[in-house]
Amino acid sequence: MNITSKQIAELCGVTRGTVDRALNNRPGIHPETREKILRVAEELGYRPHFLAQSLVKGHTKTLGIVLFDIHNRIFSQLFHAFEAEARKRGYIVYLVLSHRDKELELEYINNLLDRRVDGIALLPANFNKKFESLLLRSRTPIVTFGNRLNGPFPYIWIDDKQAIQDSVSFLIQQGYRRLIYISPPLMRKGKENIHVPEQRYNGFIEACEATPDMRFDIIAQKNYLAELETLMDTTDSSSAILCSSDVYALEVLKWLNDRKIKVPEQIGLMGFDNIDVLKYINPAITTVDYNVNEIGTRLADLLINKINNQDIPSETLIAHHVVEGQSATAMR
Template sequence: MMDPLPIDRSRPTTRADVARLAGVSTAVVSYVVNGGPRGVAPATREKVLRAIEVLDYRPNSSARALKRGATHLLGVVVPDIENPFYAEFVGAIDAAAHSRDRSVLLALTNKDPDREYEMITNLVDHGVDGLLVLAFLHNKRSYTIADTWVPRVVIHEAAVGHAFPIVGPDLGQGTEAATRHLIDHGHRRIAYIGGAMPAPRIDFRRIAWESVLNREGIPAHAYALTTWDRRGGSEGARRLLEGEDPPTAILAGSDLIAIGALQTIHEMGRRCPEDVAVISIDGTSESQYSWPALTTVRQPFEAVSATALDTLLDPGERPASQILPMELIIRASCGC
């Protein structure tokens, strides 16, 4: 048994208090609490755990869970939750986590490199058992925070130059299905609206759109490079429809782009789908309640989330990259 040292109970117990009682350095206490980065001998670890119990030291969720060796908390990193795409993915991840007796801590980066690093560091400090990164991280240091002892899976990204497992949708397959659907409707002037992609990211949507048209001997019509939101879709559609050879169909790289494009089509006195057909990629709930309702290629939100959780919690012999098929959902905006 340990004889508690005099502790000032008028203030919170500190790591230094634990170190004094266990007879170790504060660094050793940190290694035990955070699970690394250095190992601690079993006997020393037991001393620290006993001191934590005696002093009721609770720096974060990891200290409360040291006895069972896990916090059952998973960190989820996203740029924002205003975009329905991220909101629906977070909902699917939360459901998948709950079914596996895990809880989720959410971190919003706002696409700010400094905030990315801060948020991921905070998640690690809270003792998360793993990280799900549903974002392109602009600060490359953010990918390597505690990567030696906190497993992570990157969702929906490709070509980011890291060694972590990737789980995401087959954007090439989904875009090919959408493009072929428009071709089957007789369209030959099929335009694409997408957003800018910072290197080393790749827009597999635009690549697949061009590839299908080339294979069918159809000239790739004009495309509009804009932003991945409603305003970008509106501006992109206006640019295309005011051109000399306006498209009869638009493939939108996201639901939000498609919603913005629909507004511009209506404002310009055009009809959808009679004058301009529209197909989107993502398949969020917003696509179902536009006017007309959008034909879309739906992201496999639930399947990707479940696969990402399984990969994070039980990596086994899984491949480094797992790409899941998308589903074409036919509604009114394509002319069906």
């Protein structure tokens, strides 16, 4: 049974206002009375009703963050940085995972709103006007990351299109003239928000088409390894596989190793994200780094500043760069 301030007042023979002054260390109360109230409250295990107090104060000091999952290390790294910055600023974080399910995402957002979170960091799977209208009507500060929305929601991420173009340029400099691009999320086009995969795809196409004599193939399906196998008969040492995520690059590397196909001697391999587990992989995988810890930290900072009615930029882009490993060095 929860003990209320009203019960403490009755036991101490004082008003609830006097109990409130004692519990919140406010003036206007005799020291002996304050001591008595605090002693009784401690003996009874009194805890203030946090939500009720929050509603009175107008804020709950809580944030929500909506991620797809935490299987991909890029998301778990981002969350850790976000939570650390929020905690430093005095906020508690609710983490929910949408699993790219648009209905589940809506349900979780409504649950966060019901809990009166002060703001939400959102990696959206939804992308229609009805969804954006719901977010706007909530009047809750929202900052998006990764996938964009069309509405007036501040955004933080990287320039994905340029990052893939830089990846293609790097591979060209290494002497590769045939590229296989693996991006399974493209199969969800039209079904969910795939802004990041689309930007990376657009960057890849533009970079390849701007390069004379460049041959390329796109693999955009869940069973990407099966399709890769059908293309391997036409590859040689001037071919490289570029993956839209390190998660796929690691699977491809294992697949190649199982088939005794040497990287990079027989085919090059490049990933994207520079997830922390790459430091354990041999050969070291060439990838794109964009300091996901900085994204998580600045995401929390932007959201909290927006909650405090401070002006924040509509777009924040974090720098990226190619990290050269041994997996995409053409052997000549």
